[in-house]
Amino acid sequence: MSNRYSVMIVDDSAVVRQNISTILTKDPNVSEILTAPDPIFALQKMQNIWPDVIILDIEMPRMDGISFLKKIMAERPTPIVICSSLTTEGASVTMEAFSSGAVDIISKPKLNVGDFLEESAENFIRIVQAASQSKISKLVIHNNMNPERIKIPKGPTEHRLSTDMTWKLVAIGTSTGGTNALETILTELPPLSPPIAIVQHMPEKFTAQFAKRLNSICQVEVKEAEQGDEIPPGRAVIAPGNRHMTIRMSGARFYVDLKDGPPINRHRPSVDVLFRSVSQQIGRNSVGIIMTGMGDDGARGLLEMKKAGAYTVAQDEASSIVFGMPKEAIQLGATEIVLPLRRIASEILSKAGHSGSRF
Structure with a gap:
């Protein structure tokens, strides 16, 4: 099967279009x-040639990028990579793009865009390659499925203060397609769920908005x-984007260290960095989950978690947008079980939940 693919760049800046084309x-x-x-x-151009991947700006004349994205996803789903400015405002809008079907994001500054893109060429190509290999038909468009999601107010935090070591820490690593996969899992969890630490490959500023969006729809x-x-x-x-995250254990509690x-x-952040810290600090009192994404980040760290006694899970190929990261972990022998996305939330509750509670 050929790995060759075509790309459509949609951006109102001629400089950006030229620089991306050169890359x-x-x-x-x-x-x-x-x-x-x-x-x-x-x-108009796509009436004659439909691209395999679309690189899309958000703010453009005549039709904004979000409207275009939704139109494409409704008519002929195609992998779309958002190329958005690295601003808090841009990050907020980009989260809507993810929930509408975008598979990844490339950040760009408002100034010196040409120099930035050239310096980021290797990463840029890797992201677009991952998009070309993504199975967009597997993407869950949450806005369409749950337009009236019931929001349950966050309750008091007394339940969080238990020092009884009956909860396991859940460490999750994911990349391309992960924003939708994480939304699928986290929105299925009840208010009292195991503690969770996540690495999602995403630029800085965007992780804050992603977390804010999930917090608004999750219990x-x-x-x-x-x-x-x-x-x-x-x-x-x-x-957070551009920071590694490790976890340390003190007594029966888990704490974040950023590096x-x-x-x-x-x-x-790297998934391997998270998983390795969990293997060393927490060991058998943890669950490791590797999900959709290109490359091998997390595979060796998950193997270390398994050797330390953790329960380890990989998302299956059928439900992964890109099967690279789970595939590498499975081939290394790092996983105890391979599950479809729809079963991962229940597995979290089963393997990491409070022994005295019924889920």
Whole structure:
């Protein structure tokens, strides 16, 4: 099967279109590069040639990127990578793009875009390659499925103060397609659930907005991790973009440590960094889960967790947008069980839940 793919760049900046085109010519698998200054021009071109991947800006004339994204997903689902400005405002809108079907994001600054894109060329190509291999038909569009999700107010935190070691820490690692996969899992968990630590490959600023969005629709509390945060039952923390996250245990409680340092497996935060800290600090009192994403980040760390006595899970190929990360973990022998996405939430409650509670 051929790995060659075509790309459509939709951005109202000629400089951005040119720079992205130049970067993509370095990937021998790119068969054709199409460009359009706005979604209307893009739709006209796509009547003749439909691309395998679309790189999409958000703010454009005539039709905004979100409206275009929703139109594409409704008519002919296609892998779409958002290329958005690295701002809090841009991050908020980008979260809507993820919930509407975007598979990944490439951040760009408002100034010196050309230099930034050139410096980020290797990462840019890797993200677009992952999108080209993604199985967009597996994507769950949550807004369409649950337009009237019932929100249960977050309750008091007394239940979080138990020092009884009956909860296991759940460590989750994911990348391309992970935003939707995490939403599927976390929205299925009850208010009193095992403590959860998550690494989702995503740029800084965007992780804060992602956590904020999940917190607004989940019964568990979801927040971007901060240095020293406790992770009690009923809380999920997401590693901030551009920071590694490790977990330490003190007594029967779990705490966050954030670190700088070089990227690991080309990522910061890295799933391997999280998993290795959990294997060393927590061992058998943990559950490790590796999900959709390209590459091998997390596979070796999950194996270390398994050797330390943790229960380890991989998302199956059928439900993964990109099967790279789970596949690598399975091939290493790092997983005890392989499950479809729809069964992972119940597995979390079964393997990491409070022994005295019924789920």
